[in-house]
Amino acid sequence: MVRNRVLVLLALPAVVFLLVFFVLPLSVLVVEAGADGGSAFGRLWADPVFWKGLQGSLVLGTAAPLFSTAVGYAVALFLARCSERRRTALLFAISLPLTFSGLIVAYGFILVFGRAGFVTLLLAEVGLDPAVVGGLIYSPVGLGFAYSYYLIPRVVMVVLPVVLNFDHAQIDAACSLGASNPRAHLDVLLPQIYPSLLTAFCLTSAVAIGAYGTALALVGTQVNILPLVLYSKISETGTDFPAAAAISVVLMGLCCLVVAVSEGMGGRRKVAARARG
């Protein structure tokens, strides 16, 4: 109905903009990484810091989304049984972190779980060493715990619509056929919604692997995760740019891979993923 020429004209400004400010930087990055026949990748291969960072990112990219998906799933199941009004109110609260800057999360966590944090001091009352408890959030595991703050809402947003669409009469039917309640959930509900859980896991995993804001604010560059390795490489003076570009390519490849897996595994749902950190 609208001529193709008009559509092309409409899309043109945005396309040109994205070419200059998205495609061009990434292309230059890839070219830089591949300069000297890819010798930068060889240097990475020999660099133990890179391997530690990769390992840390993989741990973080598995643990944080796993925890987030489990909690988010439970929360979604609870929300699905709430009244409409209550659900709307709770969803409002839960979706708040989606627009939070990663820095808010970082400082909030220092206040709650830091060395002199609220929870740390509470636990000290019952005899847990504050130095140990307070040190936790500065470790990769603690980092994952902090990341979950903005990963869990993402999981809820992906899983809740699917849980809501699920016809609860199926559970009743399974029970009437003789299944116990947990059994009915396992046999009937889970098989129908596991694609959305996988999608949620992959999306949050990609976010956890790629983000650095919260981590930088919490621990500086002392934890070994790939984005922080890259960040310190970039901010160093006399940087080995090709090596930094090579890390960028690896990081981007990792995130793309996880997203591609999510898309390929039946993530036909529309998910506008948020990548704050």
Next chain:
Amino acid sequence: MTVRFENVTFRYPDRRAGVFDIDLEVADGELLAVIGPSGSGKSTVLKLLAGFLEPESGRILIDGRDVTGTPPRARHLGVVFQSYALFPHMSAWRNVAYPLKVRGVATAERRRRAVDALGKVGLGEFVERMPATLSGGQQQRVALARALVFEPRALLLDEPLSALDMALRAGMRDEIVRVQQDAGIATLHVTHDQEEALSIGHRVAVMQAGRILQVAAPIELYDRPVDRDVAAFVGQANLWPGSVQAEGRVRTALGELQCATDGFPVGADVVVMVRPESVLPVEADSPGPNRFLGHLAHDRFLGSVRRYDLAVEGGVIRGETRHRMSLSAVRIPPEAVRLLPEASR
């Protein structure tokens, strides 16, 4: 104004579906209903006329002029969509006034005409209402008023009643006929509801698999369908395969039937059609031709009528009667039997 399809063929790009060799004419002031099962191509005919699709071959003429390549907005046709497609952000009168607005009519004048048009469809009190606050029937009327306010050259109705409750449909049907008569313009009405088509169409076109099987006035379509498919689609019918035994006699699985065999040579294969309301219940021992004995296999009480299936030797006869007595024999008057060719194509 008249609308004409001349040998129009259209194929959807990714499928073999489409419409083929459509020849159709809607006269000025005539309401032509197009019916057919879903996927028969009836909506495609409407889209071709409206200009959403362009024919692959053939021509579409509006008022004698070829409109191929003319965009929908330049065809001046009023279209009522199945979903009504009212603009949700405009009040009823602004919806109706929209075609006048894009034609440059001054605000006061277009408001006057829109309010007038809404009054004609009985919505005089609802001119300021937003579409979301109107009932389905009211939305339908707004859509109708909007499609007619700019005095289009023809009116196109795409399943206009399918989104309404059963109870509302009959009333809306009469309303459409009244408004269409008032406007006096050529109207193409696409529907899958044969009762709707028969009751409001001046003529009815039956489509199947992208082709028009028959175009005829409702009574003729019902009484003299051209083939088995039309007979099966329009109304209830007993349809038995048979062959002409001799002048005035046809052999079927149920036995021999007496009827007029005009136009069919002896030995020809035919389809025997008998409408259920012409099957007459009789006493078991009553004399006469075309009498069948059997027992009731199904008996359905439908209120004004009772529809039964009488299992007889060699098959089932479906009949309709107002009588409520027990039933074991029926007679088929020879003049109620119609012979159809095996296929018209």
Next chain:
Amino acid sequence: MRLVTVLYLGYLVAPIALLFVGSFGARWTNTLLPDGLTLQWYLDVLDDSSFRRAFLTSLKVVVATCVIDTLLGVPLAYAIHSAARRGVRVAARILTLLPIAVPELVLAFGFILVFSSDALPWLGSTEVLIAAHVVVTLPYLLSTLAADMSHLDLAELERVGDTLGAGFAARFVDIVLPSIRFSLLSGLIMVAAISIGEFQISNLVAGFLNRTYPIVLLQAFYGATGFACAATVVLLVLAFLAAGGGALTARAAHAR
């Protein structure tokens, strides 16, 4: 499920609550909660010239980002919606996935490589900063608009507009723009919220004189607790405002 949800809500609320509490507390070192009540920290933040400058820079960037996003995003979303081709759909889908497929840090490094070159020496300029924000936020606006366009069945509304005589320009102004006004507004609120809190790309792309609020905020984390809390709460309140505005828009859109 209930227990997990309750624990989760505690986990959700605790950092926010403590940030507020801390911002009003006079002294807070190694105690459960701060002592004393004061507004001094807010006055300090207000007084701090680098915070003031950063806040103004952030506002400027947010407004510019919203305007450019609208000018680029609305026509693009419309073009994607109207071109019902498979290839276009796939491209649009990829576009909405970009924010997670390409980490902002990686994009920031790409910006450094390109815009510190001799050919395009723009790194550190506010223009490049704004461009970075537009790249980061545009996909969110696009997916919001695209979802609304297909939800409204805009194509059908346009078809009827066409039969009523409206050409492309009339349809765009009379049908498309009014139809998407709510999703455009809620999309822009989200864009503003992301832009105001954006740290990961700004931190590397902004120059010293046009640092945005979050970049300056990070420095405050190494100072007094109350000051850091107050400075963070400013950002938090803006996020709340955005969320509230988003909810109101959603309600208005629902009531139409």
